[in-house]
Amino acid sequence: MMEFKVIYQKVAPIVHRTRKDYYIQLWEQEDWDQEGMLVLSQLLESCPGIEHNDGELFRFFKTKFRNYVLDMLRKQESDKRKLNRQNYEEVSDVAHKLYVREMAMADQIILRDMLAQYRKQLTLEKQDQFDRLMGGETFRGKKEMLRDLKSYLKDFG
Incomplete structure (x- = not known):
């Protein structure tokens, strides 16, 4: 050869x-x-x-x-x-992350894992709402879920 x-x-x-x-x-x-x-x-x-x-x-x-x-x-x-498809965030809330064009691959993997863990601990009804949230849809209880998710992800930033 x-x-x-x-x-x-x-x-x-x-x-x-x-x-x-x-x-x-x-x-x-x-x-x-x-x-x-x-x-x-x-x-x-x-x-x-x-x-x-x-x-x-x-x-x-x-x-x-x-x-x-x-x-x-x-x-x-x-x-x-x-x-x-991810939910809207105010620019002032994430301004410290804007030094790069996109999230680093490691950060994406960690975020996906954290979101999957968050979804796993929800009830079936809340999982459906979570999927709708990730799809950008509006629904009753969206603000409450966003607050809950924000507190869950507070250590991510």
Whole structure:
């Protein structure tokens, strides 16, 4: 089998072209190369001998890598939509968090976990109200739930 680096150099232009076509948050050049190597490694495992046929190698790698990148984009956009559905907060209440464009991934994970724990301890009726709150709907008891949630999340900030 050919050396992995030599094979990757053949498909690296596909990775770089894909990088110009798509934007994934927080991915830099090294991240793109690393993900490209990961996809190439998986391709070489699943299709032994493909490294000897450049035409198939390019075609298969381009398809597999672009599909991988599109999956990452879908995940990125899904995360954005989840954040957009969260309840409204006054800017003055969260001004100390505005130094970054979005919440750090670690903060998002902690917040999601805390919200899941909060939801778990609610009654079924309150869970339905909580889901409506996260969806941006209005309902009777919304202000009370927001106050309760705010006190529950006081240690998050």
